[in-house]
Amino acid sequence: MQSFAGRSAAIICVVAILSLALGTAVANDRAGPIAAFTYNPCVMCAAPGDVVFFNASYSISPIGNIVSYTWNFGDGSPLLKTNSSSATHMYGGLPGKWQVTLTVQDSNHQTDTVSQLVIFNVAPRLTFQPANPDLGQTVLFNASSTIIYFQNPPTPPEFQWSFGDGTNATGTVVEHVYHTAGIYRATLSVVTTMGNATISKTLIVGQDPPRGGGGAGGGRAIPD
Structure with missing residues (x-):
């Protein structure tokens, strides 16, 4: 005994x-929110300046709703604070690239900030499959739909990835496996002679999406 x-x-x-x-x-x-955004330059818009559409609907809070999005568009214009995950801004033209900063706040008064370089002549595109991977499942990241409208000299771009877990990769299409459940911010930087145009999205690994983790209206909007 x-x-x-x-x-x-x-x-x-x-x-x-x-x-x-x-x-x-x-x-x-992670208890607080995670900020992330993509952008789409309207190169064909008949406007006196450079129109850029911003999408922050991949920002997420694991324990509450995102209640505000505050944008610093990097051109000296006033900050824009809104409860919408989308925003449109008209730039005055040159220099054609801006360091844009997004701060999100959730219903628990927690905040997170992300800053990314926006280049008008580059439209980064980031997709990943599966949408909500299981722990240990291979995730396929794809940047092949990225558009470069103009670059001088016309050098092939390089695609740099940061997976949000301390690891990185390079390539148009890459694979990654997450070994810890959680919410991660995946970042794509398109390296060009004009600078590194950057976008980000969040993905949820090995757990159910949080209730109302997206915008102020509840739920999580998934952009195209």
Whole structure:
């Protein structure tokens, strides 16, 4: 028969293991929102300036709704604060690229900020499959629909990926496996002679999408 001391030691060991496991889970669980956005330059728009459409619907909060989106368009214009995940901005033309910053706030008053270079002559495109991968499942990231309207000299672009878990890759189409469940911000940078045009999206790995994690209207809008 196991002694009382032996049983106590076993219980302590189990508690220690559970505490370590729970601590790891908490460390990998993000409580605040994650900001992410894409952009689409309207090169064919008949406008006096450069019109750019912004989409932040991939921003997400795991424990609440995103209630506000604050845009700094990087051209000295006033900040735009809105409860809509989409925004349109008209730039004055040159220099044709701007460092755009988005800050999101959720219903728990938590915030997150992301800053990305927007280049009018580059339209980065980022897709991934599956949409909500399981833990350990291979995710296919694809940038082949990216459009470069003009580049001088016409050098082939390079596609750089950051998967949000500390790992990176290069290539038009790449594969990645996540080993920890959670919400990640995947970032694509299109490296050109004009600069690195960048967009980002979030993806949920190994867990159900949070309720109302997207825009202020509830739910998570999925852009094209």
